[in-house]
Amino acid sequence: MNKLTQSLPSIGVLSLLLAAWWIAVAWSGSVIFPTPWQVVTGTAELIRNGTLWLHISSSLLRVAAGFGLAVALALPLGLWMGWVNGAYLTLNPLFQILRPISPIAWIPIAILWFGVGNASPVFLIFISSVFPMIVQTVAGVHTIEKRYLRAAENFGVSRYTLFRQVVIPAVLPQIVVGMRIGLGVAWLVVVAAEMIALRSGLGYLIMDSRNAGNRYDLVIAGMIIIGLIGLLLDGGMRLLEGHRLVRWRYAH
Amino acid sequence: MHTNGSARAKIDVRNVRKAFASEKVSLPVVDGVDLQVADGEFVALIGPSGCGKTTLMNLIAGFLQPDDGAVFIDGIERRKPSSQGILISQQGSIFPWLTVQENLMFGLNGHAHTDKTGIADHYASIVGLKGFETSYPHQLSGGMLKRAELARALVVKPEILYMDEPFSALDALMGLRIRNELLRILAEERHTVLMITHDVEEAIHLADRILVLSPRPTRVQAVFDVPFAHPRRLTSPEAQELRVAVLRQLGVDA
Ligand SMILES: Nc1ncnc2c1ncn2[C@@H]1O[C@H](COP(=O)(O)OP(=O)(O)OP(=O)(O)O)[C@@H](O)[C@H]1O
Numbered sequence A: 001m002n003k004l005t006q007s008l009p010s011i012g013v014l015s016l017l018l019a020a021w022w023i024a025v026a027w028s029g030s031v032i033f034p035t036p037w038q039v040v041t042g043t044a045e046l047i048r049n050g051t052l053w054l055h056i057s058s059s060l061l062r063v064a065a066g067f068g069l070a071v072a073l074a075l076p077l078g079l080w081m082g083w084v085n086g087a088y089l090t091l092n093p094l095f096q097i098l099r100p101i102s103p104i105a106w107i108p109i110a111i112l113w114f115g116v117g118n119a120s121p122v123f124l125i126f127i128s129s130v131f132p133m134i135v136q137t138v139a140g141v142h143t144i145e146k147r148y149l150r151a152a153e154n155f156g157v158s159r160y161t162l163f164r165q166v167v168i169p170a171v172l173p174q175i176v177v178g179m180r181i182g183l184g185v186a187w188l189v190v191v192a193a194e195m196i197a198l199r200s201g202l203g204y205l206i207m208d209s210r211n212a213g214n215r216y217d218l219v220i221a222g223m224i225i226i227g228l229i230g231l232l233l234d235g236g237m238r239l240l241e242g243h244r245l246v247r248w249r250y251a252h
Numbered sequence B: 001m002h003t004n005g006s007a008r009a010k011i012d013v014r015n016v017r018k019a020f021a022s023e024k025v026s027l028p029v030v031d032g033v034d035l036q037v038a039d040g041e042f043v044a045l046i047g048p049s050g051c052g053k054t055t056l057m058n059l060i061a062g063f064l065q066p067d068d069g070a071v072f073i074d075g076i077e078r079r080k081p082s083s084q085g086i087l088i089s090q091q092g093s094i095f096p097w098l099t100v101q102e103n104l105m106f107g108l109n110g111h112a113h114t115d116k117t118g119i120a121d122h123y124a125s126i127v128g129l130k131g132f133e134t135s136y137p138h139q140l141s142g143g144m145l146k147r148a149e150l151a152r153a154l155v156v157k158p159e160i161l162y163m164d165e166p167f168s169a170l171d172a173l174m175g176l177r178i179r180n181e182l183l184r185i186l187a188e189e190r191h192t193v194l195m196i197t198h199d200v201e202e203a204i205h206l207a208d209r210i211l212v213l214s215p216r217p218t219r220v221q222a223v224f225d226v227p228f229a230h231p232r233r234l235t236s237p238e239a240q241e242l243r244v245a246v247l248r249q250l251g252v253d254a
């Protein structure tokens, strides 16, 4: 009930935008730019011939591979760099230089190294999501309050216990934030990566629809689906933020 | 008055000095402190704010190294912290990401106890936290957090308890209640205790001896024995007399 009244204004804005779009297309008499209804029928066509699922699952699989690899590298590396100051001083300058390079700038190198198959987009997703996650994890370790480390030291526990019961749980909320940022970037990048020379994926769907006969109804359908899936992915990461293991961080 | 010369003091602090260096200036904080604490003794440290009490306690517990002098525990020079002496810090250090029970079991990691949860729950009930074992620290009140911290220290049966203003954030009634609980626990399990406090009444309530520290750089300025048997009546004329004497040393006329 309350949730419904809360979302009423945004539903109103969305409806207004849809109406404006429809009226604008009708008045201008454009033959290329589609009406909302044409987008709906275009989407239905994609669902009927089965290509929509193919494109969605291809994109998601690439994100899963690139993002998974990035998590597998960023978390241990970030913990190590956060804990061992020598590692931080050695590697941090390198990452600070690599981090601001747009993933798009890596496309020529990706093609050179990995060709035009699946490996290129996976590499681009990896490259774009690994740095924010490393940075967040390192920052997480660096901001552990000293009083907790001292208490752990006082009890004389093993290194293993120190990491398992103090360092990792203390950093976990920051890691989750980093993963949320990383996954968001990964989803942005997969679409861009698929626009080059691939035969599947939502990015390919958009480029192909334009190139093969100006099907702008499918272009916009692809864009909307990308937005909705991105929203779902972010919602999933938000669920992680409510997990028992990180909730203490937000409980004040 | 100074009970000196006991060859086997539990804690023996000899001429300890410490200064903090900051941008060319050196701030002397601890200026040649000598003190001894006997096994099983309860000593209260009292002194003006910022005089160096926390610094002194960190030096004794091994978290800081003295510039000069040395700290001996059982006759052996102390260089780093150990679970033989647990420090309850001024800001509190209960891990917010662990439950009360997990916090209490923390110090038992690596020990060969078969029933860690049993031990943890025993101490939880001793400090009145029965029923909160699975709660997270953010679900507890300030007084409960302090009690959890005390219980976490007691679980490892430390020979020495270092307490830095453990009850100062609590209201008077809760402070009194925890002090009585602490006395009951100490009657059962003998710990040597070094406690920092701002509160003269608290010191008279709990301690066997009160050391008054001077303003920074701090030294031991005066020593008072508290010869009253437990349970103590803080309203007795002798206790009031002692209170006035301690306050006078602190530069307050009561
Ligand atoms: N790590 C540090 N670096 C520099 N100066 C410090 C450091 N720790 C403490 N000091 C300084 O040493 C002095 C004594 O600090 P300390 O915390 O020991 O005082 P305290 O007696 O415990 O005070 P309070 O009763 O307010 O807790 C203060 O002037 C403080 O600014």
Ligand SMILES: [Mg+2]
Residues within 6 Å of the ligand: B053, B054, B055, B090, B164
């Ligand atoms: Mg202090």
